[in-house]
Amino acid sequence: MKRYTIGLTTMLLLGFLFSGMANAQEQDLTGNWSGKITLPTGELEMIFKITHNDGKYEAKMDVPKQGATNVPVGDVLVIGDSVSIAVPVIMGNYSGNFSTPDSVTGKWKQNGMSFDVNLVRIGEVAPLQRPQTPEPPFPYLSEQVEYINPESGLKLAGTITIPKDAKACPAVVMIKGSGAQDRDETIFGHKPFAVIADYLTRNGIAVLRVDDRGIGGSEGSVSSSTSLDFVSDVVAGVEFLKDRKEINPKKIGLIGHSEGGLIAPIAATKSQDVAFIVMMAGPGTVGEQILYEQAALIAKAAGLPDLSIKQQKLTQQKIFDVLKSEPDTAKAKEKLRETLSQGMYAGMNDSMKKAIDAEISNVNSTWFRFFLTYDPKPTLAKVKCPALALNGAKDLQVPVSNLAAIIKAVNSGANMNVDTVRFANHNHLFQNCETGSTAEYSQIKETIDPEVLKTMKDWIVKQTKK
Structure with missing residues (x-):
């Protein structure tokens, strides 16, 4: 799940993955600067992009290893040969002195800890390579949409993609993992839901993907909501699709990733209009x-x-x-x-x-x-529609062992129409990977393995042809 809280020690380490810092040099600070923090897990490079506007320096930060780009940096101050940068958003600061026109020696401080960080001027910053991210023109209809969740009264905004000249085609509502995310489930420069939507729509399946509450064009707040609140958002999405003339109202399913794989079964028990569910790294046991x-x-x-x-x-x-x-x-x-x-x-x-x-x-x-206390097994036992559960064997966030728990729970409710697929070389994002470590997510060019896309497509086509 993109990302459960995993304990104070680990959270402190993860905090540095996105910690902000900037640099300055008295005579000319403009340009790109690279610095490295040494952590127990290895070196972490941060790149600071410095510009000079209206008489003051401004900075953005990239953390290539984590896929973070254009992280905002606070004030950049230069007094004599000293540099001071405050980053209030993560309660950190950098202070140092330039040693040459192209280098600064200093320290980064955060959460009571101090790290030696030397910055060196570098050339152009290479953009992240994400070859699967779809780019227009598209061979299908892509429409920005809004609708109201009647239960909460909140407006939800998203994108619907529909095959050209579609008549009574199947459709899916995408459900993202934990945390406030946009409609593409953007993470580390990857846009998994945009890639899934593009692939499925090219293969005759309409897709609705929606911004989380409080993100993009959607109203509300994720932080004050629970998975049960998100269920009503999903059901509202199903109702929205039922009114589209291009879509068969009896062939609308759900695809949920991570926490979305927890939400999909609940929604399937709340709405008789859910024809099938796909759980991508969904939980099968208590949180x-x-x-x-x-x-x-x-x-x-x-x-x-x-x-x-x-x-x-x-x-x-x-x-x-x-x-x-x-x-x-x-x-x-x-x-x-x-x-x-x-x-x-x-x-x-x-x-x-x-x-x-x-x-x-x-x-x-x-x-x-x-x-923390939600056990998905009783709900899975109530799911009556066809279900597909996928997991990567190298997933460190929702272990592959959850597949066995899912199929056992669904079967316990006398539903035998459940399939599970274990991908031997895949992580939580369904990328081919080496170790499954979250540190690999941004380093892998692949957003999602095409074989995973084909597996979902083939299964959905099989279910909706019945």
Whole structure:
């Protein structure tokens, strides 16, 4: 799931993947500058793109290894030969001195930690290569649409792609993973849902993909919602498709990725108009168990020793115990502060307090509390429509073991029309990969393996020809 919270230690590490920094040199700061932070998981390059506008310096940051581009940077100040950059969005700052016209020596500070970072002027920044991202002109209709979720009253905005001259064609509603995401499920420069929509529509299947609440043209807020709220958004999408003359209202299905694979079965039990579901790396067991497995797999892939992994799980267990036993979020916040600081919160500096409070804000949210305790098995047992579950064997976020749990749960409800496919060399994004590590996502040019696309298409065509 693009991305469950996985414990304080790991979150602190991940925080640096997107930490902001900029550089300055007294005489000429314009240009691109590269600097590296050394972390336990290896070196992390950050590129700072400096411009000079209206008498002041402005900066954007790229983190190529993580696929992050044009991350906003705060004030860039130069006094004599010294450089100071504040990045309030992640509570970090850089300070240094230029040593030559093309290099700056300094330190990056964040969350009470300090790292030596030397910046070197470089040439042009190579763009990310994403050859599968579809570009117009398209051999199908692509239309920007809006509709209202009658249950919430919120406006939802998205894109519908429909085969040319379509008459009563099958269709799918796409359901994204966790976190606030756009209609393309953009991640690390990849646009998986745009790629899926393009492929399916070229093969006769209409696709509706929609911005999450509070993103793009959609109203509402993801942070104050749960998976159950998103179910009503999905059902509203099905209702919208039923009114399109090009679409067969009896052949509308759902494709959910990660958390979307949790939402799709719920929606299928709420609406009799859902003809089939496809779960891409969807969960088959309770959220708490997935979070333990996810954190351990990611930490192991990052090279952390077994002792650190065990300690991380103990910290997770303490956090989860508080969340499960204390429904009052304000009281839970105080208990979590005590737990995560080992009773030393009051004596910590502001940076350390902010780091702990940021972690608490993630896990104490409405969404996380629901996911932690939600068990998808009873819902899967109620699914009566055909179901397809896919998983990569190298998925570190939703382990492939979930496939067995899914098919067992669906079969327990007397539904035998369920298929599972295990892709031996694939990660959570269904890319061919080496290790499955999240650090690989941005480094892989492939957005999604064409064989995965064909598998989904062939299965949907088979179901909708009946």
